[in-house]
Amino acid sequence: MAEVITMPRLSDTMTDGKVAKWHKKVGDAVKEGDILAEIETDKAVQDFESEVNGTLLYVGTEEGGSSPVDSVLAIIGKEGEDISALKGGNTAGTTPQEAAGIPEENKTEQNITDVETTKPVEKEEGTASAEIPAGVEVITMPRLSDTMTEGKVAKWHKNVGDDVKEGDILAEIETDKAVQDFESEFKGTLLYAAVEEGGASPVDTVLAIIGPAGTDVSGIISGGAKKAENKPQTSEVKTETSNTETASTPVAASMGERVAISPLAKKMAEEKGIDVHALKGSGENGRIVKKDIESFTPSAQPAAATPAAKVEAKPAQPAMSFVQGEDSETPNSQVRNIIAKRLSESKFTAPHYYLIVEINMDKAIEARKEINSLPDTKISFNDMVIKATAMALRKHPQVNSTWHADKIVHHGNINVGVAVAIPDGLVVPVLKNADQMNYNQISAAVKDMAGRAKSKGLKANEMEGSTFSVSNLGMFGIETFTSIINQPNSAILSVGAIVEKPIVKDGQIVVGNTMKLSLACDHRVVDGATGAQFLQTLRTYLEQPLTLLL
Secondary structure: OOEEEEOOOOOOOOOEEEEEEEOOOOOOEEOOOOEEEEEEOOOOEEEEEOOOOEEEEEEOOOOOOEEEOOOEEEEEEOOOOOOOOOOOOOOOOOOHHHHHOOOHHHOOOOOOOOOOOOOOOOOOOOOOOOOOOOOOEEEEOOOOOOOOOEEEEEEEOOOOOOEEOOOOEEEEEEOOOOEEEEEOOOOEEEEEEOOOOOOEEEOOOEEEEEEOOOOOOHHHHHOOOOOOOOOOOOHHHHHOOHHHHOOOOOOOOOOOOOOOEOHHHHHHHHHHOOOHHHOOOOOHHHOEOHHHHHOOOHHHOOOOOOOHHHOOOOOOOOOOOOOOOOOOOOOOOHHHHHHHHHHHHHHHHOOEEEEEEEEEOHHHHHHHHHHHOOOOOOOOHHHHHHHHHHHHHHHOOOOOEEEOOOOEEEOOOOOEEEOEEEOOEEEOOEEOOHHHOOHHHHHHHHHHHHHHHHOOOOOHHHHOOOOEEEEEOHHHOOOOOOOOOOOOOOEEEEEEEEEEEEEEEOOEEEEEEEEEEEEEEEOOOOOHHHHHHHHHHHHHHHHOHHHHHO
């Protein structure tokens, strides 16, 4: 019988997996131990082996696609075997008939007949798919800001049955940022208002309907939940104003004439510094409306009439030329999605606070030089910080703890996670029992895991079980920064660059080397005094490296 292979849970935080690469294709023979696919989790890319023999009959997730843990990944069985009942997620202990959900009276010989279990949905009359009557325009809730998802009608300036002219203010729309006047771009009668004054609706849903008086728009209203696109004005509507639009002269020939302009267009022109006398209105009787302001370009503005005596020759301005940039999109990787999810959860659930201390690194620099003078030894300042941090955690176990709803877990092992930047984001490989490691062991482990992290060669278990984290941006010249706690840790140490600067030593101003450390703490677990005492101990270890031997 065919075996259903489900998306495996390859880490304790994994909720879904992405198939980075298939090593077998449908129809290929599969042996126990063969690598079926490479699965990208929230932490790494891992090979996934087959535990059964047979032929690959079905692939549930295409290469590059993702699916939830325990959903159907593949089906392996005998060549030609019927697996139609298993594709929907059949698991061990259920028959294909049960998995297919086919009632007994509807079963056929192979039990693969689709059964209609609900009444067919009849096409309703008057849905949004019906044609919009001639001359009728559907006005949708406009997107008045880039972050707007819905709008609230603060006030209607027109009631159902009122005549509407192009440029008239229909309503005041309250967005997530401000209240703005919304102008009609059409003329006719307001036949329908979908949103009551004070009510709200999502962007692009029906706001109002304008058309000839008496037009039946019930068919549009019944389908109004769907987005109705504004049709461009038809030639029939335009012919009504063709006589006025044939004149290509501006609205006013002189500064003294009154300009026919809508209130919203006037306000927009003032904000943009546009001379309304230089505009040609496209509204009724040449009235300037919102779209005239939006489509106006300064290069098209005619020169204002000035006395010949005052005309001065101005040097020609060089033409501005630039290459328009193009937006691009990058699909989120599985790692990037999980980073976003985990860090958002941490930031908004753990009450963060930050402690910053400045360390004198003069003696640490001398100690590193002496250590690196030994044969086959090469350690970094980051290795020294990790070692000192692990030793300080041993003296302050409260910082090496995890918050749970009903208890605080104090970890017996000190497992330091080291943040490593990779192209997809950030991963945190873990140094297990870091307090028991010497400098050489820490240096070798960090280099090994950082290298494999960048090539996606880390295993999931190498990124699990951290009790404290360290993030170092000193190599990029960053002097100080704060990090988001990597839960379930209760603290994370941010390490800045070593900076040469004047310091006071024995009452004298001398040149010294300092480094700033920032400790982010979860206040549910680590109190301010506890965090400060931990930093005091850490400072002692770094400023007096020999104390690590005590």
